[in-house]
Amino acid sequence: MKSQATRSRIQNRKIARQVLAEKLEVIEKGDGSRKKIKEDLKSKRKRSSDKKSRRKYRKLAEGKDGIEEEDGDEATEGDVEEGDDRTEPQHDQAPKKTERSSQSNVEDKVTK
Secondary structure, X not given: OOOOOOOOHHHHHHHHHHHHHHHHHHHHHHHHOHHHHHHHHHHHHHHHHHHHHHHHHHHHHHHHHHXXXXXXXXXXXXXXXXXXXXXXXXXXXXXXXXXXXXXXXXXXXXXX
């Protein structure tokens, strides 16, 4: 058994012994070995994760299809429904800070 995981001969020998012990355990115990049990658990979690992901995106796709299939009576972004006093804030109207003003603030703080 060879191992070149590190540059240290002692560490490589230790790693090689561990790998050899794992291989022997798999040969002796088969599906009951720790390595096989860990692999099975990992693959089970992966399958579960994939299944949840497929379910999530299928649900999202069905939701989008449902919106597109409706008869179009939905309010658009600019429309305000009757009795709705709320309006969406306009983000473009807020004053923007320029780089120059932020640099001058830094310079003012340094000089103080």
